[in-house]
Amino acid sequence: xxxxxxxxxxxxxxxxxxxxxxxxxxxxxxxxxxxxxxxxxxxxxxxxxxxxxxxxxxxxxxxxxxxxxxxxxxxxxxxxxxxxxxxxxxxxxxxxxxxxxxxxxxxxxxxxxxxxxxxxxxxxxxxxxxxxxxxxxxxxxxxxxxxxxxxxxxxxxxxxxxxxxxxxxxx
Numbered sequence: 001x002x003x004x005x006x007x008x009x010x011x012x013x014x015x016x017x018x019x020x021x022x023x024x025x026x027x028x029x030x031x032x033x034x035x036x037x038x039x040x041x042x043x044x045x046x047x048x049x050x051x052x053x054x055x056x057x058x059x060x061x062x063x064x065x066x067x068x069x070x071x072x073x074x075x076x077x078x079x080x081x082x083x084x085x086x087x088x089x090x091x092x093x094x095x096x097x098x099x100x101x102x103x104x105x106x107x108x109x110x111x112x113x114x115x116x117x118x119x120x121x122x123x124x125x126x127x128x129x130x131x132x133x134x135x136x137x138x139x140x141x142x143x144x145x146x147x148x149x150x151x152x153x154x155x156x157x158x159x160x161x162x163x164x165x166x167x168x169x170x171x
Contacts, residue, residue: 001110001111003107006107006108006110006111007107009110010106010107010110010116011115011155012115012116012117012118012155013115013116013117013144013146013148013149014066014068014117015068015071015148015149015150016068016071016072016073016115016144016146016147016148016149017146017147017148017149018071018073019073019146019147020073021073021074021114021145021146021147025112025114026049026074028108028112029076029105029108029109029112029114029145030047030049030105032101032104032105032107032108033047033076033101033102033104033105035104036097036100036101036103036104037100038093038097038100038101039085039087039093039096039097040093042082043097044080044081044082044085044093044094044097045078045079045080045081045094045097045098045101045140046078046079046081046137047076047077047078047079047101048076048077048079048131048133049074049075049076050074050075050076050077050131051073051074053070055130055131056069056070056072056075057070058130059075059077059127059130059131059142060075062123062126062130063122063123063126063127063130063142064119064121064122064123064127064142065121066119066121068117068144069117069119069142069144071144071146071149072144072145072146073145073146073147074144074145074146075142075143075144075145076102076105076142076143076144076145077127077131077139077141077142077143078098078101078102078139078140078141078142078143079133079137079138079139079140080094080097080098080137080138080139080140081137082094083136083137083138094138094140095140098140098141102118102141102143105143105145106118106143109145113147114145114146114147114148115145115146115147115148116143116144116145117143117144118141118143119141119142119143119144120141120142122139122142124138124139127139127142
């Protein structure tokens with residue numbers, strides 16, 4: 001599968017099969033995250049791989065409003081180790097760094113026949129407590145990973161004309 005095909009096939013999956021992810025596949029996904037670029041190439045983050053069923057359920061039920069994430073055999077949690085670092089452009093580096101890394105993960109997951117769903121609507125404090133994350137760090141995103149239980153739905157996207165302008169900003 002080429003990259004464009006993976007981009008076109010990727011969709012948010014909200015139901016997962018009760019089927020484990022082979023360790024080699026999981027390592028490939030984590031390698032994709034590791035190889036992602038980051039500000040100053042510092043990689044100031046950690047990924048927590050949550051495989052334990054009780055931990056997944058606890059995370060799903062207490063740290064998010066989305067119980068479906070507990071169905072996935074793996075939940076990846078991205079943690080910023082330098083949450084106060086803001087790039088010269090006035091954007092927090094962790095948001096960009098993790099965004100790029102998790103995008104790499106979602107595309108490799110598609111290539112491997114897996115589905116994901118980026119979860120940004122979660123509760124910081126319960127997530128930190130459940131996963132034993134020190135207060136000085138920040139949970140950036142939660143990503144369930146698993147084999148989709150149902151067929152992928154069509155995703156709607158705006159046209160290029162609605163999203164792109166050339167040389168200067170236009171509304």
